[in-house]
Amino acid sequence: MPTPYNMAFACLGCRKSFKREFDLADGCPGQLVCPECGGPAYNFGRHFKAPRKNDLKQWEKVAYLFEHGFRFQKIRPTRDSLESVPYPDTLAAAKEFVETYKAYALKPISDE
Numbered sequence: 001m002p003t004p005y006n007m008a009f010a011c012l013g014c015r016k017s018f019k020r021e022f023d024l025a026d027g028c029p030g031q032l033v034c035p036e037c038g039g040p041a042y043n044f045g046r047h048f049k050a051p052r053k054n055d056l057k058q059w060e061k062v063a064y065l066f067e068h069g070f071r072f073q074k075i076r077p078t079r080d081s082l083e084s085v086p087y088p089d090t091l092a093a094a095k096e097f098v099e100t101y102k103a104y105a106l107k108p109i110s111d112e
């Protein structure tokens, strides 16, 4: 039985996120069209918790992380450990985080 996964997509323009179900065997798109504005809504994976719409600082942080290849994927710097690094709470912490874990950054989503 294929297991459907709930993937979170977010539009940074609208500051809106929504979920879609995918069977990972079929693959999962890096981006979808935002139902609100028709712009790109990016795949933030299974672990994303969207900030409140009016929490501009938090969305700024999300956008910063995204631009640097962090889309809320699990980061496990310790070998043979399932412990993952918590994502930063603030934009200032995000800047440090990006620097510290740049080896774990994902490649940018290409425009298709």
Ligand SMILES: [Zn+2]
Residues within 6 Å of the ligand: 011, 012, 013, 014, 015, 016, 034, 035, 036, 037, 038, 039
């Ligand atoms: Zn949008």
